[in-house]
Amino acid sequence: MHQPENHDLYRFLTGNGVFNVGPYGFPEVNSCELAGMPSFCSSSSYYPLEVSGLADTPPQDRALMALKNHKEAEKRRRERINSHLDKLRSLLPCNSKTDKASLLAKVVQRVKELKEQTSEITELEALPSETDEITVLSGDYTSDGRLIFKASLCCEDRTDLMPDLIEILKSLHLKTLKAEMATLGGRIRNVLIVAADKDHSIESVHFLQNALKSLLERSSSSDRSKRRRILDRKMVM
Amino acid sequence: MHQPENHDLYRFLTGNGVFNVGPYGFPEVNSCELAGMPSFCSSSSYYPLEVSGLADTPPQDRALMALKNHKEAEKRRRERINSHLDKLRSLLPCNSKTDKASLLAKVVQRVKELKEQTSEITELEALPSETDEITVLSGDYTSDGRLIFKASLCCEDRTDLMPDLIEILKSLHLKTLKAEMATLGGRIRNVLIVAADKDHSIESVHFLQNALKSLLERSSSSDRSKRRRILDRKMVM
DNA sequence: GCTAACACGTGACAC
DNA sequence: TGTGTCACGTGTTAG
Numbered sequence: 001m002h003q004p005e006n007h008d009l010y011r012f013l014t015g016n017g018v019f020n021v022g023p024y025g026f027p028e029v030n031s032c033e034l035a036g037m038p039s040f041c042s043s044s045s046y047y048p049l050e051v052s053g054l055a056d057t058p059p060q061d062r063a064l065m066a067l068k069n070h071k072e073a074e075k076r077r078r079e080r081i082n083s084h085l086d087k088l089r090s091l092l093p094c095n096s097k098t099d100k101a102s103l104l105a106k107v108v109q110r111v112k113e114l115k116e117q118t119s120e121i122t123e124l125e126a127l128p129s130e131t132d133e134i135t136v137l138s139g140d141y142t143s144d145g146r147l148i149f150k151a152s153l154c155c156e157d158r159t160d161l162m163p164d165l166i167e168i169l170k171s172l173h174l175k176t177l178k179a180e181m182a183t184l185g186g187r188i189r190n191v192l193i194v195a196a197d198k199d200h201s202i203e204s205v206h207f208l209q210n211a212l213k214s215l216l217e218r219s220s221s222s223d224r225s226k227r228r229r230i231l232d233r234k235m236v237m
Numbered sequence: 238m239h240q241p242e243n244h245d246l247y248r249f250l251t252g253n254g255v256f257n258v259g260p261y262g263f264p265e266v267n268s269c270e271l272a273g274m275p276s277f278c279s280s281s282s283y284y285p286l287e288v289s290g291l292a293d294t295p296p297q298d299r300a301l302m303a304l305k306n307h308k309e310a311e312k313r314r315r316e317r318i319n320s321h322l323d324k325l326r327s328l329l330p331c332n333s334k335t336d337k338a339s340l341l342a343k344v345v346q347r348v349k350e351l352k353e354q355t356s357e358i359t360e361l362e363a364l365p366s367e368t369d370e371i372t373v374l375s376g377d378y379t380s381d382g383r384l385i386f387k388a389s390l391c392c393e394d395r396t397d398l399m400p401d402l403i404e405i406l407k408s409l410h411l412k413t414l415k416a417e418m419a420t421l422g423g424r425i426r427n428v429l430i431v432a433a434d435k436d437h438s439i440e441s442v443h444f445l446q447n448a449l450k451s452l453l454e455r456s457s458s459s460d461r462s463k464r465r466r467i468l469d470r471k472m473v474m
Numbered sequence: 475g476c477t478a479a480c481a482c483g484t485g486a487c488a489c
Numbered sequence: 490t491g492t493g494t495c496a497c498g499t500g501t502t503a504g
Contacts, residue, residue: 066491067483067484069491069492070483070484070485070492070493071482071483071484073492073493073494074482074483074484074493074494074495075481075482075483077338077493077494077495078481078482080338081337081338081341082481084338084341084342084344084345085341087345088341088344088345088348091345091348091349092348099478099479099480100318100479100480101314101317101318101321101479104318104321104322104325105321107321107325107344107348108321108324108325108328110348111325111328111329111344111347111348112328180417303476304498304499306476306477307477307498307499307500308497308498308499310477310478310479311478311479311480311497311498311499312496312497312498314478314479314480315496315497319496336493336494336495337494337495338494
């Protein structure tokens with residue numbers, strides 16, 4: 001449908017069919033050489049008979065100017081996009097050489113994860129459910145590079161649950177950043193935000209998961225607690 | 238440094254200087270027309286004397302094939318990136334026509350926000366500080382499109398704080414999804430996750446902020462509460 | 475040599 | 490009108 005007019009225009013203006021194209025750092029040379037620089041515009045030898053008036057700029061120059069603007073606008077657009085990508089690179093746990101697609105994949109995953117960890121902790125999710133549940137999510141990193149997990153445990157309440165839970169966290173060298181609990185009808189839900197040691201990898205989620213699983217099995221075999229219920233810590237307004 | 242060899246190659250192969258280039262949906266036509274299709278390869282009239290052997294593919298065809306692969310790989314790369322961008326578009330509160338740069342800006346902001354809302358709620362932040370503080374962040378959306386805020390209030394504890402707070406939330410038609418509190422040395426920190434009504438915009442943060450500010454001023458004028466301290470709800474393990 | 479990733483310049487299109 | 494955004498094909502470079 002369309003022809004490479006500009007290539008032909010280039011050839012025409014530069015006077016030969018061979019012109020530079022391509023390598024990085026080149027555009028400056030290109031724009032100086034071909035488009036819109038004063039020295040070039042003033043010596044518009046292609047329009048020697050141009051009367052000076054409104055149309056001080058012959059069509060070719062106008063076209064070249066437009067092309068130059070276009071080129072530079074596109075460059076600015078690319079830079080804007082890439083700067084945002086760089087910001088994301090610095091925000092996520094990834095080095096500066098991860099490619100765009102992988103970076104964006106990580107971003108998608110991260111946004112999904114964080115979505116789960118915040119807004120989707122609705123009332124329904126925060127209150128204990130009827131079924132036993134264990135979920136362990138790998139989350140963010142602390143400022144000093146330790147991985148953060150969010151662990152959620154929902155089960156029948158019993159006397160030794162907390163001491164057992166504390167013991168597990170201690171044995172796995174997990175530091176509790178934040179802990180919430182809610183009880184309802186003899187059942188309890190614990191949500192823990194814990195930070196792993198520096199030497200822990202993302203694989204530690206499995207250890208934590210298994211430990212919680214064993215905790216839950218112990219729980220189901222023991223008889224129900226007779227101790228006073230933990231005060232319901234879910235505020236209802 | 239380099240010349241547009243491929244343009245010249247195109248001209249040579251197509252037999253004229255005019256060739257299609259550009260519009261959307263075109264690559265299929267292009268690749269059929271120029272590169273690597275069986276019909277084209279078999280009738281390699283440029284190499285009529287080519288002996289059939291290892292080099293069944295003359296240099297031109299090889300070059301074209303490489304170019305075709307390159308073109309298609311680049312297309313796949315673009316598609317991969319754009320599909321991730323589309324996923325992000327669907328994940329964030331923005332329509333499908335927001336441009337890439339703005340989308341990525343939103344993503345950066347969102348990742349930062351969510352980072353704040355999760356991992357950076359460390360023990361230090363969750364416990365009451367010595368200075369009075371109000372922060373209101375606009376956050377996610379509920380599944381039915383209501384905006385979610387996270388409000389954090391840290392001040393001197395007093396008897397009527399909670400009723401006043403509840404009154405504020407009620408008057409602003411904010412529904413409490415989740416609420417945490419922690420007390421320490423007579424001071425209290427409340428962190429609320431609230432959902433706005435459907436007709437609320439992001440501007441509602443200001444109303445909430447101002448209401449909390451007035452609450453805090455009321456608090457500073459009243460004398461310190463004599464009532465029994467709220468049990469410290471921050472678990473320390 | 476080839477694969478993957480990038481920046482660039484360009485035509486098309488929307489407002 | 491121009492101004493901005495997009496997809497595309499290409500040249501280039503690293504592993």
